[in-house]
Amino acid sequence: MKKSSPSLKRLSVIIGALGLVALIAGLVSAGQANLKEVASLLQVAGAIILGIGIVGLIIDARQQILGFSQTRQARYGANAVILTLSFVGVVVLLNYVAYRHPLRADLTANKNFSISDQTRKIISGLKDDIQITAFYSATNPMRQEASDLLDTYKVEGKGKIKVEIVDPIREPARAQQMQITSDGTTIFARGDRQKTVSNNQEQDFTNALLSLTQETQPKIYFLQGHGELDPDSFDQRLGLSNLKQMMTQENYEVAKLQLLESKQVPADARAVVIAGPEKPLLPEERTALKDYLDKRKGRLLVMLRAQTQTGLESLLSGYGLTVGNDLVVDPTRHFWNDVAAPAVTEYRFHPITEKMKSATFFPAVRSVRFTASPPEGVSGVELAQSSPQSWAETNLKELTKVRQDAQDSPGPVSLAVAVTITHKDAANKDKAAEGADKKAPESRLVVVGNHLFASNAFIKLGNGDFFLNSLAWLAEEENLISIRAKTPEQNQIELTNQQTSLIYNLTVYLVPLLMLLLGAFVWWKRR
Secondary structure, eight states, X not given: OOOOOHHHHHHHHHHHHHHHHHHHHHHHGGGOGGGHHHHHHHHHHHHHHHHHHHHHHHHHTHHHHHHHTXXXXXXXXXXXXXXXXXXXXXXXHHHHHHHHSOOOOOOSTTOTTSOOHHHHHHHHTOOSOEEEEEEOOTTOTTHHHHHHHHHHHHHHHTTSEEEEEEOTTTOHHHHHHTTOOSTTEEEEEETTEEEEEOOOOHHHHHHHHHHHHOSSOOEEEEEOSSXXXXXXXXXXXXXXXXXXXXXXXXXXXXXXXXHHHHSSOOTTOSEEEXXXXXXXXXXXXXXXXXXXHHHSOOEEEEEOOTTOOOSHHHHHHTTTEEEOSSEEEOSSSEETTEEEEEEEOOBOSSTTTTTOOSOEEOXXXXXXXXXXXXXXXXXEEEEEEOOTTOEEEOOTTOGGGOOOOTTSEESSOXXXXXXXXXXXXXXXXXXXXXXXXXXXXXEEEEEESOSGGGSTTTGGGTHHHHHHHHHHHHTTOGGGOSOOOOOOOOOOOOOOHHHHHHHHHIIIXXXXXXXXXXHHHHHHHHO
């Protein structure tokens, strides 16, 4: 048998060693952000050089390999090697396909690892690239959670969103350059515009995207001066501070309006909210609101109090709405034990309620109905209704003896209505000036027979989606009409003292005793 050439073998070993060193150097330096390109080059070059060395060794030992291959042991060994290499190849191929075409599935009960419809809608509407740079140190316990969430944004962005995770401890110069002062800070950038987020929740990330993509900030006015709920108040029943925070997060600007001072709705108002006045509006105020709707394509969100005449009833009747002097009672679907707080779980089809699946609660709500014969140019949808077993109670003086009488309207009872008012005269002028395809100008109106559903005590029980969707429809911010990101839930089991004692006795005494008895029985049988 011909001996192998010492020079070829020695050269192959040297080449393979050099390739191995280059490959290891590339893997070690891959973690350095400023050496990523060099690391990739070393890895590729190292793998090629190592492969050349291995091929050289195989060529050098070809005679020994051919001689050994004739034996039975060699054939069995070759089969084992082929099967092993085939298995490794399949695994590598599957990983490559999974890397190129990632498939994700959220198997949690509450879909905690899935982004909301609103986030998907905002991401799908991106026109410019978004660069997200998250500064999380390796020891930050929130790093993995933020990384997973940002990866989801990147996948949904389909090339529009680029994500980079930076360790501010290992790269202090980078952190100083972007003025990062605390670990766990994320920078969203669109061109020259930036938004800094110090939390790692989906709602914070989505709001950052929203603020970067919206060119203007819609301004929403809250009417004041008649005992309305205050957007700056922290009172649980009479304050709207939680609602104001939610609106600010969705890039709305919140302001207050005194119609007696301004005489008219400001020109920069995207919508006006009337949150439960307890005193009647003066005639000049009602005239200003009517002019806003009829002459300026106004947008109103009216929330009424039960057993309270506001002066708005006659204004609303001109748009096909009937506001009842009653109190809706629902004995089958209500909030906790309060039959006067109907819970709505089914909605009429409308952009406001299209995506809604959770319940909305309306404590102390009066009926609001849309007429079957509305005025010309007016159309409406009854958004929310109580159950068929409910009724509109009209005997408001004896609420301690609530029962359905003949004069009470049976359920289902309408609790909220969305109205569209098309201005045909203005539409004809616009069409003549700019073409027949121009959309007719319209006013929009949402009326709810209750004001407490938006208060601090109830807004976070699912009512927030109904209010914010209504506001988005009024303001024509359709990308905001969806279901908001869920806040993380803390699932835990509350045990009584008896249950705690039972679990303790089972785990500390009973289970060990059973294992001891079982062991003694086995020993006795084998003795």
